[in-house]
Amino acid sequence: KQEVTQIPAALSVPEGENLVLNCSFTDSAIYNLQWFRQDPGKGLTSLLLIQSSQREQTSGRLNASLDKSSGRSTLYIAASQPGDSATYLCALDSGYALNFGKGTSLLVTP
């Protein structure tokens, strides 16, 4: 079974900092990787989808990279804002269902 690990489990940064969230996986035979954001008591909001043939995707202040050979993905958040505070989940699609990590809980302080 695909194992997905997210490091760190929790992160607190002051507003304005750039930060990197890490996701590692054990099986490189994936079709795509998706980063989600989850606010407390809410569902998941898709942030970025990287197809297996791609190396990175960008949306606004977010940039996600994918290195299948090393089994790693990173989510880079530039100029963090308090509104970025949430749990960030990476998920791998190895067939049709997603395998999720446990998430990184991010707190951006004013």
Added chain:
Amino acid sequence: GAGVSQSPRYKVAKRGQDVALRCDPISGHVSLFWYQQALGQGPEFLTYFQNEAQLDKSGLPSDRFFAERPEGSVSTLKIQRTQQEDSAVYLCASRATSGRPSTGELFFGEGSRLTVL
């Protein structure tokens, strides 16, 4: 509809009661998934529908869990004789496409939070 809609948002059940959770996917979406998310964990796959066909139910934790999607749109997840360990958020998600490899984003509802006393 504009997004994936789930009801009820919150459900409190006494141990042993049956519950039914409803999911309205995005109109026209072929694929529908149910996930279970325990506190502090990532979502875990429960079951997958392609239109009305349940193609994978390998993630259902026991035979007390049953899901259906009779007309290929709305889906219901039913849990019989609920136990305390069933307490979790149940998330529904839909995708426009089907098959392997899958393409396109997965859109999630806000979930149904089940608490079993």
